[in-house]
Amino acid sequence: MLPRVRLPYSAIVHRPRLELPDGGRIIVWPVVNLEEWEITRPMARSYSPPPMGKPQVPDFPNWAWHEYGMRVGFWRLKEAFDKRGIQPTLSINAMVCQSTPDVPKAALEAGWEFMAHCVVQMPMQMVEDEPAMIRESMAMIEDFTKARPRGWLGPGRTQTWDTLDHVREAGFEYFGDWVLDDQPCWVRTTHGPLVSIPYSVELNDITVHLSQQLSSDALMRRAVDAFDQLYAESEKSVRVCAIGVHPYVTGAAHRIRYFEELLDHISRHDGVVWKTGDQILDWFAGQVPAPQD
Secondary structure: OOHHHHOOOOOHHHOOOOOOOOOOOEEEEEEEEEOOOOOOOOOOOOOOOOHHHOOOOOOHHHHHHHHHHHHHHHHHHHHHHHHHOOOOEEEEOOOHHHHOOHHHHHHHHOOOEEEEOOOOOOOHHHOOOHHHHHHHHHHHHHHHHOOOOOEEOOHHHOOOOOHHHHHHHOOOOEEOOOOOOOOOEEEOOOOOOEEEOOOOOOOEHHHHHHHOOOOOOHHHHHHHHHHHHHHHHOOOOOEEEEEEEOOOOOOOOOOHHHHHHHHHHHHOOOOEEEOOHHHHHHHHHHHOOOOOO
16 A cells, blocks of 8 residues: 555645644654664664674674663663653663563653564564564563553654554554654554654654764754744644654763753743653544544
């Protein structure tokens, strides 16, 4: 099923107004990504260039760089959210629940939402049995949290032609892979409708700090500009501002202060509503009923 069949074109300026209760006007969706990098595979991404330009297995330099996020960076991020009473969504490779349980346990105790993010970090096109892996992701997270995750985010936002059908068949209700709007949308699958919640590729520390190699304050400055524009537009209809971070990137000592400044800038505005993915799902479904076809 091609994307335009799953989701017909819709101009945001022609849609009915979306509203929030109690004076709310903009939703901010913070997402923390926890990934499982298996040392027996090539790393999901690298910061230390491979010797002579050829990736090696095992890749200890880049594995250790990611592991820093689990040992140190995550705890900086958690403290930043805890200080401000914000509960983000945790996008998690399910295997983290077994390999590094202290980290997701702390998120669970803090009331964060768990969103499934594959079993280990690898493109969906490399998964041998996609439906089985998606079901396994849900089962592992449900076993750890005692609650079924409602949202799905593909690793690297990757999909095959059939991923969304498998995601909906497994029982997920929303996904964040399609960064094509500033409002949620209903998407067709062979097993019923699924909500697309707008995640972000440009307000994401992988893009800003790894792909583009920008300065330590670059995500903060870009996200402030984006938030300010969305906040102005939200006077007409609610917008969603998603911000994606990773413990080994934004949790680094030279970046965390700017992330805290970003949270404070957003919090100073009236009408800001911090929501998890499942809360956005429930709000949107109450505003726009699911299509019947």
